[in-house]
Each structure stands twice: as structure tokens, then as C-alpha cells.
Amino acid sequence: MSLPAYFISDAHLGVNPPGARADREKLLVEFLESICGKASHLVIVGDLFEFWYEYNDYVNRNHFELFFALRELVRLGCEVHLLCGNHDFAYGDFFPKSLGVQVHRSLVLEIQGKKVYFHHGDGVAKSDFGYRIMRRVLDFPPNRFLFKQIHPDWGMALARFVGRNSRKIGESREINLQEYLGWGASILKRKKCDVCIHGHHHISGIWDVEGGVVASPGEWIWKPAILRMEEGGLSLEML
Known part of the structure; x- marks a missing residue:
């Protein structure tokens, strides 16, 4: 019998909005320690951190x-x-x-006889149009180079400020779940996969769609959740 696989998303570590679970990073570490030697795969499906940027000689302590x-x-x-x-x-x-952690934009894995497609899910909704433009600007190599010239402490403070304001805007946006399910079904067909797993909208669930299953682990800000795969089946666990 193969070991179970685990999927989590949207911990947004480094920020604590009103009502957030204050001990969630400690809880996440305890969860990781609990599955050591007992899991075949762990996939973190995006937004592990509220902000991440790497400098040559700086790692967030x-x-x-x-x-x-x-x-x-x-x-x-x-x-x-x-x-x-x-x-x-x-x-x-x-x-x-x-x-030893592999980093991807998107990913396809063969797990327990299932072909699984992973993507954070950003840019899927029509309401993400402005974000898609901003992402290209921020990810433009010269702009990334310029940001790298800022002192890390100042850069982190600036990123947190921008993140807080973008979160306030995002919280008032209505989630159209059907957009994500339709996108997931199209991915399954195009990539010839059995399962599509994404995050981004912070809604945990497992949905049957044409051609397979779409699932989201949810989030770790207010209601930490884990998506578990065992013997090819998916289940959700709230912590």
C-alpha cells in the first residue's frame, strides 16, 4: 500500500489579518513534522507566504x-x-x-495511479484581469532587479503594505466557483489528467466535473485545511 499524499494552499505566512489564526505557522510546522516518513508527496499549491523575495545573502529568519x-x-x-x-x-x-523542495509555476504528477495537474489558480477568473497585467509588470526581469536593490527590511515593509491593500480589495470580490470548475474541466481534457488541484480562491472542496475531479485544499489563514490523497481517493481534513 502506497503512502498518502498531502496538498495544502494559501497559508499566507507573514501576515495576520483580523480574525486570522495566530499560531498557524506553528500548526503548519507541527503538521509537517507529523507526516515525516509517512507521506509520499507534499504539494504546497501556492501562496505559502504573503510575500517572498530572494536576495543573494538574505533569507527571512x-x-x-x-x-x-x-x-x-x-x-x-x-x-x-x-x-x-x-x-x-x-x-x-x-x-x-x-x-530540496522543487519549485514550479504548474505541475503534473503521477500519484497512486492518477495523473494530477497542479496550479495555484491565479489568473483564472475574469476579475483577475488587472492582476494579470500587474503580475507581468512585477515579474518583468528589470523590475525584479530594481526591487532587489532595496534593503530587505524596506522591501518587506513595502510588500506587506501593498499586500494589505490588495487583500482589502479582494475580500469584497465575489467568487464565481463555476469559472474555476469550468477551467478545471478544460485542464483535465487538455492535459489528459484525472485530477486538477488548485488554490487561490480559499474555498476548500472536492467537485466532480466532466472528465474527472477538481479539488482545492482551501486556506490556512482562518480555517487551516489539508487535502489528502490515499488509494487514489481525495478527502479534506480541517485542523
Whole structure:
């Protein structure tokens, strides 16, 4: 019998909006420690951090326990993947080189006889039009270089300010779940996959669609949740 696989999304570590679970990074580390040697895969489906940017000689010290837990998971044989989200797309080589965690924009894995497609889910909704433009601006190599010239403490403060304001705008936006389900069904057909797993809209669920299953682990800000795959079946667990 194969080991279970686990999927999580949208922890947004580094920010604590009103009502957020204050101990969620500690809870996440405890969860990672609990599955060491007991999981075949862990896929973090984007927005692990509220903001992430890598400097040549700087790593955010606030997340060291998380880094250690991820490295230990890898050391004990778990395949760990991290997807870029709309808040943390500026990864460099720290995760793959220092922790053994593979970083992707999107990903297809064969797990327990199922072909599974992973993507954060940003840019899917029509309401993400403005974000798609802004993402191209922020991810433009010369702009990333310029941001790198800012002192890390100032850069983080600026990013948190922008993130807080964009979150306020996003909270008033209505989620059209059918957009995501329709997109997921089209992905399954185009990629010839059985399952599509994404995050971004913070709604946890498992939905049958034409051609397979679309699922989302939900979020870790207010109601931490885990999507688990065992013997090819999916289940949700709230922590």
C-alpha cells in the first residue's frame, strides 16, 4: 500500500489579518513534522507566504522552523513541491538548492495511479484581469532587479503594505466557483489528467466535473485545511 499524499494552499505566512489564526505557522510546522516518513508527496499549491523575495545573502529568519521541517521531510523520502502563487512568485534557488523542495509555476504528477495537474489558480477568473497585467509588470526581469536593490527590511515593509491593500480589495470580490470548475474541466481534457488541484480562491472542496475531479485544499489563514490523497481517493481534513 502506497503512502498518502498531502496538498495544502494559501497559508499566507507573514501576515495576520483580523480574525486570522495566530499560531498557524506553528500548526503548519507541527503538521509537517507529523507526516515525516509517512507521506509520499507534499504539494504546497501556492501562496505559502504573503510575500517572498530572494536576495543573494538574505533569507527571512521568521520561517526557520518551517525551513527545517521541509528539509527533514525531503530527507526522509517525501517528494516536496512548491508552486508559485500570486503573492509569492519571486522564488530563486533557495528552496531547491538548500531544502530540496522543487519549485514550479504548474505541475503534473503521477500519484497512486492518477495523473494530477497542479496550479495555484491565479489568473483564472475574469476579475483577475488587472492582476494579470500587474503580475507581468512585477515579474518583468528589470523590475525584479530594481526591487532587489532595496534593503530587505524596506522591501518587506513595502510588500506587506501593498499586500494589505490588495487583500482589502479582494475580500469584497465575489467568487464565481463555476469559472474555476469550468477551467478545471478544460485542464483535465487538455492535459489528459484525472485530477486538477488548485488554490487561490480559499474555498476548500472536492467537485466532480466532466472528465474527472477538481479539488482545492482551501486556506490556512482562518480555517487551516489539508487535502489528502490515499488509494487514489481525495478527502479534506480541517485542523
